[in-house]
Amino acid sequence: MKLLAVTSCPNGIAHTYMAAQKLVKTAEESDMGIEVQVETQGSIGVENELTLEEIQSADGIILAVDKVVDMDRFHGKKVLQCSVADAIRKPEELFQRFVEGNVPVYETQKERHQDEGKKNTGQNVFYRSLMNGVSFMIPFVVIGGLLIALSLGIGGEPTAKGMVVPKDSIWNSIFLVGKASFTFMVPILAGYIAVSIADRPGLAPGIIGGYIAATGSFYGSEAGAGFIGGIIAGFLAGYIAKWIKSIRVPKMIQPIMPILVIPLITSVVVAILFIFVLGAPIASLMNGLTGFLESMQGTSKILLALILGAMIAFDMGGPVNKVAFLFGAAMIGEGQTFIMGALAVSICIPPLGMGLATLLAKRKYGESEQEAGKAALAMSLVGITEGAIPFAAGDPLRVIPSIMVGSMTGSMIAMLSGVTDHVPHGGPIVALVQAVGNVPMFFVAILVGSLVTAFMVNALKKPVVNE
Structure with missing residues (x-):
């Protein structure tokens, strides 16, 4: 029996090729009389692409x-559809279904219900579409974050407006390239979520x-x-186009x-929804949060932290x-630098905590996530909170609560110990430029908060593949 296979995991790195090798090796070692040829669709593109002749004769x-x-x-x-994990863990069962004739014939014109798609692929539509967007977004986060970290770390100078790279410096050009990469991050995430749904x-x-979701000026928000918002825009565009x-x-x-x-009508509908329906409530919510924080200045420091x-x-x-950051920056001008001190700690905990998490429990993260973890560690040094986004976008229910608890812990320790920050920026770099008061507790707060995040998220997560 001649079988063909296609393997492709969300990130297109380790598990794509592990599944291919497992299928081939199992076929060679079994006595079922099965020969397998595999096409891999990894991060470097399609390899060993199946020809029409091979497909027809399979x-x-x-x-x-x-x-x-x-x-x-x-x-x-x-056609037998399954998850990559199934091909790694139980290839014999997949082969047995062909031997028994227990495999459906695929018809392109047949409308498949979402529940059937969930049953056949091993992943629901939401997760598969989300991970498709995340896999294309990760390179933009990593490139942008590392370039910004490099330019701020080497060429940055502390000012009243935060860490700034002088415009006449070559590091400013590198900083701008990093910012450009970050600009593409949310649009790419949304675009490839929509592609997963509507092609x-x-x-x-x-x-x-x-892009509209990430640009507040479209709907009156700073x-x-x-x-x-990018995730919402991606799913809206995908389902409207579909x-x-x-x-x-x-x-x-x-x-x-x-x-x-299809692209024209969908673009107009999504734009109208975001600008006139979703955007205004978001802007109102942000203004409300700002007012709420301003009203809390005389209340408990612990609650505020x-x-x-x-x-x-x-x-x-x-x-x-x-909103939180701008509030802290405004308070520096009023002499309340302890608020920015708490923020400077909490800003770097999400990327640092997730970076530590990937080092402490490698089996719970794919290869691309481990690489993103290394980049997140570098971003944390110069206060780039976005370094945690690839993890949060791929697993929001476990990651977001974990980084929130870690940041809350670090912020509270900083507030209670009197950590101050005279520059509107965060991360260890503000201590290195002597903008922080009570430096020892500043680093203690960062370390404790990051460890809380790392241990919490690893306790919630399961190994990527139970081999």
């Missing part, structure tokens, strides 16, 4: 994928929607909706549907984070 196809792949070429063939017609609307695709139109119009009609720490970590550079 007895069946195994799709061990956790992301969207081209299915049309397998029309009329027996190519969703790409442009998703990217446009993500800060955009951050990566959470719905338009399902509408039957005259054959004459069909050729321009995917390149003109907990709220500020939670806000900083919640969306990692998004609108909630920005």
